[in-house]
Amino acid sequence: MNFAGLVIPLLFAGVFVYALVKRVRLYDSFTEGMKEAIPLIVSLFPYLAAVLMLSELFEKSGLSNAVTAFLTPAFRALGIPPEIGKLVLLKPFSGSGSTALLSELFSAYGPDSYIARCACVAYGSGETVFYILALYFAGARRKNLLPVLIALFSNFAAVVFGCLLCRIL
C-alpha cells in the first residue's frame, strides 16, 4: 500500500511545480481558494446538524436495533450474514458509526473471517447516503426521493452481490 501513500504528496508537488512554471502566484492562489471554505461549511452546517441529530436519535432510541432484528430473516434469505445486518442498515446514516462497527466486527470474528470480509464489502461498496443528501441538496427545496431510493437500492444490491462474491472468491 506504499503506492497509495505516494499519490497525494506527488499530486501536490507536481501541480505546484507546474503552477510555478506557469508563473502562478502560489501563495496568493492557495489562500484565495481557502477563503471559500468557511462560507461553504456555514451554509452546510444546519443540514449536517439535523441529519446527525436524527441518526443519533435513531441509534440511541433502540429503533435501529429493532429494525435490524426485524430484518434478519430477510437478510439471511438474501445471503447476507445476519451479523453484518446492522452495518448494512447503519452505513447510509453514519460514516463514523459504521467505521466503529466494522472494527468491532473485526475484533469479534477476526479480520480474515467470512463475516469480516462481507462486512468490508458492505462498508466499501456503499456510501453514507443521507449525509451526502444533506450536503449536496442543502437548501434545495424540491422532492428528491427518487435519487435517494435509487442510491439506497443500488448500494443494497451491491451488498448482496458482494456477499456472494466473498463466498466464491
Added chain:
Amino acid sequence: MNAIFAALFLLCAAVFLCSDPNGFLGALLSGGQKAATLSLSLVAVYCVWLGFFKVLERSGLSEKLARAAFPFAKRLFRSEDKEALYLACGNLSANILGLPGAPTPLGVRAAERFCAAKNRYAADMLFVLNATSLQLLPTTVIALRLAAGSSSPADIFLPTLLSTALSTLLGALLLFLFSRRRADG
C-alpha cells in the same frame, strides 16, 4: 426530505417517550456535537483542497483536464454549463482516486450550480454517483484490517471493487431509465 425527517423524528421521539424520556435531549445534543466536530474537521479538509484546486485552476491544468473529460460529462449530466461540469468532473475524479475529503467541496458547488440552473437530472445524477461510492481503493478498510492483524488486508480489494462498480452502474442506469419515463409521461 421534510416528510422523511418529520416521520423518523416523531417515531424516534415516541420510542424515547416510552422507554427513556431522559435520553432524548442527550441524543439530540450528541448529534449536534458530532456536527460541530465534523464541521471543524471539514473546514480543515476544505481549506486544503479548495486551496489546492485554486492553484490547479490558475495554472490552467484544470482546463486541460476538463477539456478531455468534457464530451463525456456533457452527455452524462446533460448540461452545457462549463463551470458546473468542470466542478463535477473534478468531483468524480477525486472520488475515484479516493482523495480523502476532496470530492465534497467540488461536488457541493457543482450541485448548487446544477440546482440553480434547474437541471434536476444533472443534480440527481451527481448525487447518485456520489452516494453509490466510486472509490477504487478502499483505503480505510485496508488500514483497519491491517490494524486488526489481518494476514492479507488487501484481498477484499477485488470483491469490493466489483460490487461498488455494480452499485454505481446500477444507480446511474436506474436514474437514466426513470428520467426517461418521466420525460415520456
